[in-house]
Every structure is written in C-alpha cells, then in structure tokens.
Amino acid sequence: MSEEKVSEKQWYAVTTFIGHEQKAAENIRTRIETYDLSKYIFRVIVAEEKVPSINKNGDPVMRRNKETGEMEQKYKIVNLYPGYVFVEMIMTDDVWYVVRNTPEVTGITGSSGGGQKPTPITSREIEAVLKRMGMVDFAMYENYHVGDLVKIIHGTFDGVEGTIISIDKEAGTVKVDVIFFGRHTPVDVDFSEIVHIS
Numbered sequence: 001m002s003e004e005k006v007s008e009k010q011w012y013a014v015t016t017f018i019g020h021e022q023k024a025a026e027n028i029r030t031r032i033e034t035y036d037l038s039k040y041i042f043r044v045i046v047a048e049e050k051v052p053s054i055n056k057n058g059d060p061v062m063r064r065n066k067e068t069g070e071m072e073q074k075y076k077i078v079n080l081y082p083g084y085v086f087v088e089m090i091m092t093d094d095v096w097y098v099v100r101n102t103p104e105v106t107g108i109t110g111s112s113g114g115g116q117k118p119t120p121i122t123s124r125e126i127e128a129v130l131k132r133m134g135m136v137d138f139a140m141y142e143n144y145h146v147g148d149l150v151k152i153i154h155g156t157f158d159g160v161e162g163t164i165i166s167i168d169k170e171a172g173t174v175k176v177d178v179i180f181f182g183r184h185t186p187v188d189v190d191f192s193e194i195v196h197i198s
Helices: 020-032 093-100 121-133 138-143
Strands: 010-016 041-045 048-052 063-065 072-075 077-081 084-089 105-108 150-153 161-168 173-180 185-189 194-196
Touching: 010 020, 020 041, 020 093, 020 105, 063 121, 084 093, 093 105, 105 161, 121 138, 150 173
Parallel strands: none
Antiparallel strands: 010 084, 010 105, 041 084, 048 077, 063 072, 150 161, 150 194, 161 173, 173 185
C-alpha cells in the first residue's frame, strides 16, 4: 500500500450485475486476503432477506422436513438491493483501485469519473440496510433519542409510525408510542426494527 492520508472507515455501495452480488462479494473478500487489505476493508455485505415462499394464490408453500417428516413453511432468499454489494472500508487510492477492478464489480456509486473518489453512503442509508438484515452497530444508538419519530420496519407492527418513549440499550429494545384505533399504545420492538422517518 502506498503512503497517503488515511480517512475513517465508511460504507460504500459497490455495483455489480444483477444476480452476481454474491460472486462480486466473494471476489472482494478474496482480494482483501490477496492484497492484505484487512486494515482497510472491514465488512462486505450482500443485503439478503429470508422470506416465506407463496404460490400464485397467495398461500404459503409447504414442504416436508426430511429429518422430522413434519410439514413446514418453505422460504427463499431475496436480494433487497439487486446489483449492489455494501462494503465498509477506508477509501484510499489503492483500495479504490483494487475494489473497482475486482472481477464482477462494475463500479462504486458516487464516483463521477475523472479521478474523483466515490462518496460514501450516509449513516441513515446504511443503517436501514443493516437493520433489514438484523444487524445493529452499537454506534447506531447515538442517533436515536426519546421523542424521535420512527417507523417500524419488521415484525408485527411493520409499517407503523410512532414516537420513541424509551430506549434500552442493554436489552436492544425500544418502546414506541403508536396509535391504534385512535388511542396511544406503547409497544416494545427490537432496536433493529426501527428507522428514523426522513
């Protein structure tokens, strides 16, 4: 690695062909080892979610478990952001060169060419991606306070908006005041299930 001023680690959206996200991610991971970039590239994530399979009538697709013989819900893996791989890295000239020239990588969003380095994803944007995958960084708590307006993005209350009443960092839960049938109702949700309303 060449000597240059090192900035802080940030998240970037690396582009690839739709359907090639896992291969692009694996190629980046291989390059981390090959070029000894573990001090510059930290996490490589394909944002995928396990969702229930349903048939054309909207009914759940069931299958027999080979071990237990019981019928169970079938699931499939869905890419939440087709064509993107999210990479947490320190953007140096060398890292930028290695990542953008990785097989299956077509570019890094936020770079307009002409030698201009890509711009990182905002903390709110990457937070929504990570939380959809059930991943929480402790630093995310700093952005949430009692009284903040949030939207629940998972679970029983998916899509419901409300106001934070309390935050329990140790338990990883948040109490949110939501309105059901015209009445204020406090509900406990996992911290990974909320995002700020922009």
